[in-house]
Amino acid sequence: MASFIAKVPDDVLNDVRYLDEYYDKIFGGMTREAAQVVLDNVKANMPVTFLKALNRSNLKLTRTYKTPSDDGINTKIVIAGYFTNEDGKKTPAPLVANMFEYGSSVRKYPVHPFFRKSFNKAQIENTMKKAQKELSRGIIDE
Secondary structure, three states, rough: OOOOOOOOOOOHHHHHHHHHHHHHHHHHHHHHHOOOOHHHHHHHOOOHHHHHHHOOOOOOOOOOEEEEHHHHEEEEEEEEEEEEOOOOOOHHHHHHHHHHHHHHHHEOOOOOOOOOHHHHHHHHHHHHHHHHHHHEEEEEEE
């Protein structure tokens, strides 16, 4: 029976071990950086009236987490909390954001999309590649 012995340099093995040990941190950092770019774009595209009414706690990033079904690593942008108007009536912030994004036929409110146009694929990919290179110590370079 024939046999084969492969000798791999130690530095290559150390790189593979590092990637195996820190892949959650690397990919989590990549999604966090990309989500931060989208969050900045959302703030820039948001209507001024909505941005003025928003508290800092209403628009934020979630913690980076792993989905149990497919082991995907995610970071979300969340609009949460309530707005209080002059009369003291509370309205959920996600409901108001949805009305700005999609409009309202009941209240005759026009569409002001700000969330969907905040996703610039090239910008997100470039940010993730840069974060990947930094977090993997240059091991993964595109």
